[in-house]
Amino acid sequence: MDGHTTPAVPGQLTLEETVPEIRLTCISTDAAAAVVAEATRPGDTVHTVRQDGAQVVIGYLDPRWPLNVADWAGEHGHAHDDDAARVIAQL
Numbered sequence: 001m002d003g004h005t006t007p008a009v010p011g012q013l014t015l016e017e018t019v020p021e022i023r024l025t026c027i028s029t030d031a032a033a034a035v036v037a038e039a040t041r042p043g044d045t046v047h048t049v050r051q052d053g054a055q056v057v058i059g060y061l062d063p064r065w066p067l068n069v070a071d072w073a074g075e076h077g078h079a080h081d082d083d084a085a086r087v088i089a090q091l
Contacts (some may be wrong), residue, residue, distance in 0.1 A: 031078035063091045
């Protein structure tokens with residue numbers, strides 16, 4: 001490194017920035033694991049999912065991402081409808 005910094009591209013995340021996260025409560029740790037397995041996008045460092053017990057932590061820039069994850073989890077019985085709706089309402 002030569003001590004010079006390269007300016008960020010407009011809209012590009014820098015190391016100092018973080019993406020917002022929202023939590024979806026699932027019906028069990030197995031259900032949360034199923035949501036993470038379905039929603040994982042290899043190589044996407046912005047729209048992410050990770051498991052924290054029975055919760056799925058959803059990182060996003062586009063609010064449609066957590067909406068889609070919560071909707072899918074509710075439709076497939078991995079999260080109660082009110083928990084999926086709570087995520088959608090928080091967006």
